[in-house]
Amino acid sequence: MEVVDIHASCDHEFIAQVEAESEQKVRLCYQCGNCTAGCPYTFAYDIPVSQVMRLLQAGQKERLLSCKSIWLCATCESCTTRCPNEIDVARIMDVLRHMARREGYVSERNVKVFWDTFLDSVEKHGRVFEMGLLATYVAKTGRFWTDMDLGPKILPKGKLSFKPHEIQGKDKVAEIFKRFRETQQ
Amino acid sequence: MKIGVFICHCGSNIGGTVDAAKVAEAARAFPDVVFTSDTMYACSEPGQDGIIQAIKDHQLDGVVVSSCTPRMHEPTFRRTVERAGLNRFMFEMANIREHVSWIGKDKEANTNKAVELTGIAVEKLRQDQPLFAKQFDINKRVMIIGGGVAGIQAALDCADGDREVVLVERESTIGGKMAKLDKTFPTVDCSSCILGPKMVDVAQHPKIQLYAMSEVEEIGGYVGNFEVKIKRKAPYVNWELCTGCGLCMEKCPSKKSKDRFNEQVGTTTAINIPFPQAIPKKAVIDPEFCIKLTKGKCGICAKVCPTKAIVFDQQEEIVSESVGAIVAATGYDLFDISKYGEYGGGRLPDVITGMQYERLLSASGPTGGHVKRPSDGKEPKTIVFVQCVGSRDKSVDRPYCSGFCCMYTAKQAILTKDHIPDSTSYVFYMDIRAPGKMYDEFTRRAMEEYGTQYVRGRVSMIYPKGDKLLVRGADTLMGTQVEVEADLVVLAAGAEAAVGAPHLAEKLRISYDKYGFFMESHPKLRPVETNTAGVYLAGACQGPKDIPASVAQGSAAAAKVLALFAKDKLENDPMISSVDIKRCVGCGKCVQVCPFGAIKEVDFRGEPKAEVIETVCQGCGLCTATCPQGAIQLSHFTDNQILAEVNALCQL
């Protein structure tokens, strides 16, 4: 296990940035572990959420932005709701994800592709086109066989439309995305 | 007038962010100031000697010290100037530490502010007059409110000091929380074996008058002469006749009453003596559950009572007592565990509080000391203890540490192993707070000798799984989520202020913090005194405390009372109101407004005039602000003095 030089490796600017974007104070965390205890995703995480908070206090940017956990948080709000120090932990997880995206870290590619594809669909049609979303996702990830078992279950129900539900204001929605990208530059 | 000004550095406390020498220099320009100096520690012996020397050398008539808050050292410096031959009211203080150096880092702004605060002190001093105290008689009886272990200790110590004690207890028996405990840490000695004899002493002591099932209704007066109205609630039993034989309890058909003594583990009879060692050992009817009182029928207890003590139409009554001092020892209450919805307390029968568990462990408890879980009466084999339930948790507005939960949890884990040798106990903790004598050794024993499994992490949720409870928590040292299937979960509920504590504080005219705990005069140096003379604190009403600390405070409060009663006369505070009889028009507004009845109307050459009863006036100044003529003035805080301060500030 590596030895961490807690003085030299602490990225104070990173801490400040997370605090500013999340509007949370990371020093309020006293490491009780309640977030990890309640998190339904702990089994799938590489770093449990209470340790995400600790690494954040210690300014360990690289380890955090490259971890899987931040892509696997479903924002179920269990941590935020039960934190004794009233820290919005889920929001911090969200912010770390934003930063990872901006800086080009992707540790759970399929998750990111799914989300991106979802938003592409919204940008294009104004609403999510579920069938199109799945098709594009499969094309991008090459995961053709995944969920093949579900096809026979869902298709006969006639719920999945093969045509998108276009809206009149779809260009207005596309504009939102466009203006948002402009703010990011 | 010749004024001397002393600017204190307080080491670096003031000197660090205020240029004390510069303040001293600037103060020389103030009117009547003939001497200034800056000093390292004004309150130290050389500091005080320096002030005395300057008074003598420069024939000063008044002194200003700019240092810490007057709430801390005003009495100190008043004594200093008195030693130099001045009247102790020819002294003013400017607070340049708490109000200046500690709250700002800008040295220029701080220095400037310190100069101005010194300036207003000088202006006020220029209007000061020598004041002299009056003496008055003292009533040497004491009232103690609350009959828990702290109140019992205070009562016994005062009574042993040969003073008459009035002990007021809300419940039908004294003993408080300690009486409910099975054993006590760190010695694991039996709670009722050490408390029981003290309770008997209270009952037997000729100097102690006990009012059980009573509450303080109203408090008037002031140190040395309080008038208290006590409400004696109706037990529906004539206690003079009741022998505590318990026959009524045996026959009472209403068996679903709330068993408050047993923390509602099970139910009890509508007529009840809470426990065999109760003092006084008298029966009480719970009107909510008594069939006779709710439906008009029954009356079996009245038929079987051998002394005919049952009185269904008994009314509460008010009695008055005169005392010279009051000790508040009203204790604490437990945090309501149902506020944590994720733990299921109040919803799941086998999620209980530590105090409920204490009753399950107790030989005189509802299960006769056999640990049986409430849902099905089975003996639990896996017990999970969860600490910090209502402690150190901002989200439930309880950010403070309750202090004793770590210890009682360790004790309960040890007792569990004694009761059920093949059981396993898990303790979820955040930190172990065990700083008392033999305390840490005790928690270590729970782990080392009794095999208690300590898990460092909080519990996030508890839910039923089959007939077990699934406890999901974290082990932060392992860095993972953990689960335990438990038979019983004990939540270490924290302490909070007793129900109604703020209301009592208001009657006592003492301060309380935002959680309802009573405020002491000084957290370190005056821990059992309050800002109201003659009112003292003992035990957990001031903040969470364990038994040793509560007993120590009970004795400390008693010592303060005995010291007060060692004097035959008390001196009043001479900062009181006086009437300028020439300006008084006899309108009587001051008489109406005075909260203490300290102003009376007198006849002066055929005209009504106001007159202040000097030993009754407490110096609030309400009358001064009310008088349309400015005829009644509060000494040391006269209109002229306050306006002089305003003027000084607005001219600077």
Place this chain on the structure above:
Amino acid sequence: MSALAGKELRIVGFLCNWCSYGGADTAGVGRFSQPTDLRIIRVPCSGRINPLFVAKTLLSGADGVLVSGCHPRDCHYAEGNFYARRRLEVFKRLLPTMGIDPDRFEYTWVSASEGQRWQKVVTSFTEQIHKLGPAPRFGLAHEQNPATAAAC
């Protein structure tokens, strides 16, 4: 008129000795940093405060006045703060008729244990006064003689 020209405005506080003065002490003991403008005058009870003190202070050139006493019901003298509340409430409503912006005067309740609350009260009141800026001067002498005004 400001104590430190450009930096501070003249803010005067009348504080009850038993609660808010202690609260200000508690804030100091806790090192809760605050703006430096406020100057505190200690009184035994908020009920001791004659509204005319506030009027006099504002008319004498203060930019703001803050009165702070014990929370309702929690008075060292049983009921002084009730009288204070009644008087000051009426007084605040009268301020506009005197040509004074009522926002220059506030009264509040802070107990001796509420250091953090005191810090918030001082900080927000000081901000409020700084937003209003220096009070208009009533003394004509000052207006005619800018040099004197600056010296204040």
Place this chain on the structure above:
Amino acid sequence: MTKYAYYPGCSGLGTSQEYDSSTRAVCRALGVELVDIPDWSCCGSTPAHTVDHLLSSALAARNLALAENLDATALITPCPSCLTNLKVAVHRMSDREFRLQVNKLLDKPVDRSTPVKSVLQVLAEDVGPDAVAEMLPNKPLAGLKLAPYYGCIMNRPPEVMQFDDHENPMAMDKLMAALGAEVLPFPLKVECCGASYGVARKDIVAKLSGKLLEAAEDLGAHAVVTACPLCQMNLDLRQGQAGASAGRKFQMPVFYYTQLLGLALGVPQSKLGLSKLCVNPRLALDAMHAAQAEQREREAKSEADKQTLKAKAA
């Protein structure tokens, strides 16, 4: 009658058609007037807030702005994910600075703060279980054992959602009880089912949904009842995957609460869309009917016994 601006959410047009149609039918039956927000667009759902909070709030806010014209009491939606996005947007936009930034991204700025509620909240609070129970004196769903499942974000975080208890919500329990159903104390009411990871990480959904189904089955539930399209899909469509993960085979119908309300209120089957559920709802309904028949039999027998006793006495 109070009028609500209705936001169906994208899945209402696809995978949760039956939730949308049953919601509309039940609202009509209970006198709750819904007006569709014209030309509504996607709220951004989970993916948007994982990218940026400004984008996420803007996508939601477009709909808030459109709803302003409708002069409705509140904007309501059946979907908790849409609900969260809309509510969080309103919550964050109470900050002036943030609202200005969001409005910069929109064609039509948000002027007012429209209250946002779930359809469940309206049915539970504005209509109320007592009123529903009064309409259904025969308790049509008697004998049906239900595990009510709210999902993780219907009530959390409480500061934003401001509805029901965040650890032990009861709104759906009470509505179902009003229909006569036997509502079981489901302990995992607010545990996450795996959310939208079904596609990218189906192992996660299988495990978490498996736990939920296990708990429901162990309680003896005939069916799970839910208020969330994503939860319903995970528990219903992915029940086979969940079973594989839990190492057992589930046969647990998963209803939308509006379907059961509709069933009890006698809403036409075509609107309820029971046939659109993957696990056959008959399993639960048959069990319910069997229980009802048994109950009737018991009552008949005790009545008969009474008659016999009377006859004997005579």
